Amino acid sequence: MLRTKSLLLMGLLAALALGLSACSAPPSPNWPGVTVSGDVAYLAAGPYVYAVRVSDGTQVWRYPADKSSARRIYFAPPTLTEDGQLLIGSEGSEHVLISLDPQTGAELWSQPFTGARDKWIGAPLAVNGLIYAPNADHSLYVLNGQGALQRKFTADGALWSQPVALNGMIYVTSLDHHLHALDPRAPIQTDADGNPAWQAAWSLDLGGATPGGITVGPDGLLYIGTFNSEVVAVDPARRQIVRRYRAEGWVWGPPAVDGQALYFGDVNGRIYGFALDGDSLWPVLQPDDAILSTPLIFDGQLIFTTETGGLVAVRNGEVTWRKAPGGKLHGPAVAAGKYLLVAPTGEIMLAAYDGNGLQAWTFTPAK
């Protein structure tokens, strides 16, 4: 009996070990990122970064080229700099920011930047010879063109989205519910640990977490989606919210803004269109599931991506076509000349469509 009891206890402990192992985080905590330059699309999707020809979907190069060297995870959208670098940050257990040659995929920096303590989820911003790299460890790292740290700004929450530059200022949103405005001309200070620090010129409470970034409108306002179920328009000159556009669910990605209106989706799959002055353009649509990214204005229509894998085109408040490339679609559609590109999380890693929803090609890398 005692032997049975001890075996039972051992079995329970083994079950505990197995159960906790099964409780581990999923292998893909984020979704792929895509950037397009000319005829090449750069796709960060898991252990590799791919360069894919837009005209026909063929692979130009893969980084790392050798499978045995593929030990990092890349999902943040790559960034192309003015001086011809392709910047990508990694997630997983190694948090590095690397620079690649966009033509060949070769590493450009002698050492990757390893000064961050957490995942690279948002894309870096490259402007005026400096790199502004947002990290989930709450810091915005400012690097020079060779990857050397110049200074850093630290918020109270993780930075998951790309900063924007406007009128000489840098703006970044954080999961700490704030928009932070940073002046690159401010003198470099030193924090308590002796590291070069950067204080925000001002910060604004937006009322909810803001994981998705900022859209700069043609009117010079900053449009930001928040988990407070709204999009806010911030006037950076007045440092305040000047308009609010209410939604029924959390708004993840910033809106698309043309001269007259703004458009966005929420995590419940609803699609909204507002005139800039706040009037609703058309009844709320709900064609599919969660929308986490900015719609693409393409060929006179709005292209939304939905979590269940739907590619939805909307024109004048009506759904004109829908496609399902296969897999889930969390990231935005990206314009690439006459095509729009989407990066599903599935067997097909990149797909190209024309403005009528006709599929041009798909990209599935060789194993």
Added chain:
Amino acid sequence: MWDLLIVTPLTNALIWIYNLVGQNFGLAIILFTVLIRLLTWPLNAQQIRSSQVMQELQNDKEWLAIQEKYKKDREKLAQEQMRIYKERGYNPFSGCLPTLIQLPIIFGLYQSLIRALASTPLGLLQLSRSLYPGLNAVSLIPLNSRFGWMDLGQPESIAIFGFAFPTLAVIVALTTWLQFKLTMPATAPNPKDQTAAMNSMMSIYMPLLLGYFTMTYASGLAIYFITTNLFGILQSVVMGRANWKNLLPAKQTAGQKSKK
């Protein structure tokens, strides 16, 4: 079903408590654990009493007699053992019940802890779908995962002379060992005492195993283990069953001394 009945309610309970204790997730885990232990107090009390009964049986004349008489007939021995259990009102599996009940709590707590702390975009999306409407979590999300020097969503360690020392793992192992030692009945060493032998084995393996878990998984789970261990010790003290003498080196009997 597991998500609907266990993980989602636990996640919302943790967030509700988190807001109650001033947006401190460590305190939320501690308070949650205390509530769970209070609810399972009767079961744990039964386990402590069962352990006492079992220990007394090891020195019972009738028990020892049937061990000797039926040592070659396992079936008959088992029958006689069950008869004695029944006469003494003892359920041999009652000691496992608290552990069995704790298992889904541990699994559920770990999953809800990881979900609530949502350190990735897909994690945050999953969390957004788990929140009950009345919770009003917009002002709380994302949760503050810091508790002292630790990130509750990550394994814990402190850098000492360049070496990552797993402080919580050591505390978990120590408190687990302490709880085992204090709740083991105090008896004179008896080489034929199987219960004591099993307890002695468990008092070594269990702390090591839980310490290993703590090193590997999110430190929020360690907070749960430490709290539950300390509460278990407290319960033994309140019930008057804490055997502090077990912490001292075992005294040899006169017979064992004379053999030398």
